[in-house]
Amino acid sequence: MVLGKALQGCDRPAPAYGPGRLRRWARAARQAVVPALLSAGLSLVIVPGAARAEGAGCPPAAQMPDQATLQSLMRNARDRGVLWRLEKDGRTSWLYGTIHVAEQAWMVPGPLVMDALRSADALALELNLLDPAVMEQLLSAMRTQPGAKPLPQPLQERLQALKERECVGTQIDALRPDAQVVSLATLIARREGLDPSYGIDLTLGGVATGMRKPVIGLESVQTQIRQMISDDPKQVEETVRTGLAQLEREDAGTTLSLLAHAWADGRMNLLESYPTWCRCLTDAAEKREYERMVVGRNPGMARAIGREIASGRNLFVAVGALHMAGRDALPKLLEQQGFHVTRVEFPGNDPSGMPASH
DSSP states (O other), rough: HHHHTTTSSSSSOOOOOOOHHHHHHHHHHHHHHHHHHHHTOOSSSOOSSSSSSOOOTTOOOOOOOOOOHHHHHHHHHOOEEEEEEEETTEEEEEEEESSSSSGGGGSSSOOOHHHHHHHEEEEEESSSSTSHHHHHHHHHBBBOOOOOOOOOOOHHHHHHHHHHHOOOOTTTTTHHHHHHHHHHHTTTGGTTOOBBBGGGHHHHHHHHHTTTTEEEESSOOHHHHHHHOOOHHHHHHHHHHHHHHHHTTTTTHHHHHHHHHHTTTOOOOHHHHHHHHSSSSOSSHHHHHHHHGGGGGGHHHHHHHHHHHHHTOOOEEEGGGGGSTTTTTTHHHHTTTTTEEEEEEOTOSSSSOOOTTO
16 A cells, blocks of 8 residues: 555545655654753653764764655555554554654554554554643653752762763753663664654654644653652662663663564564563562553553543554553453454564564
8 A cells, every 4th residue: 555545634535645744744743842852851752863973982863864765765664563453332443552762764654554543533642742731741840850869979970971871961961860761761772773763653643643633642741750750869769770780781772672673573472571581670679660660551541542432532542562561461451441452463574583683
């Protein structure tokens, strides 16, 4: 199926959309978010342009594709990630697992994903970063709070060394220390060709906006912030210490690359077994972090999805792929709500084995 056809609005006939329009939508979505992100150096989930590579040894800076490159990406676009059909009471919605760091070639959704988005009434993301009020709340919550206890000096020195190694400079210094670590986690694989600037979430948001579909958030800023950062100095230290221990490892970038390519190739078995091979859940503190930041958010998102669909909307839900795996995975929780949940197999994807790129 031609991508231009998939980009047509579902309410009336429309001309085929070429790469220029897709690029404008993607750029508009990023332009709505990037200035606010940069004002605080925020790189929590998606950080277009937030970390510029400078100097020898720095990773390459992300580049938005030009017209010719985007034409090539559209011609070769294939479905990546993991997609489920949600059926209940004669109506159909969609659940799509995304990755927040990606290669440039992954920015353009494939034909089955675009068909699913086109058929939906609304796009649901973890947070609607296109909403200025959401952005204002997020930026306020992520900044260092007045009177906050500083990190112990040895921990602060390790954090500073990691920022220098990853060529972040001073651009995230305004954030809380635990938020800085979460931000660095999205930048660690840039030398592997993966960058948060290429994350599909904002592209989907731009395309949905171009289709005149509403974009909604499944979580409030308060809910997400509560799971990711803390006002408790002991909790902040634990988050920073466990995060740095993972990010300082020589194989940190390649581990994230393996996860990203497992997503790209639809290897649900590797996503399911991530806790066993990532070497990131080796002690009680790391397991608590994972439970809080991933597993603990699933029940609330599942309830929000159920409420929105029950209100009469057919949704295209796009959230991080790790929310689809393990105990209390979103597909399981939605089955418990009475949905018939069916995995959509993408052509060329093999659900077993190692990613094709590794």
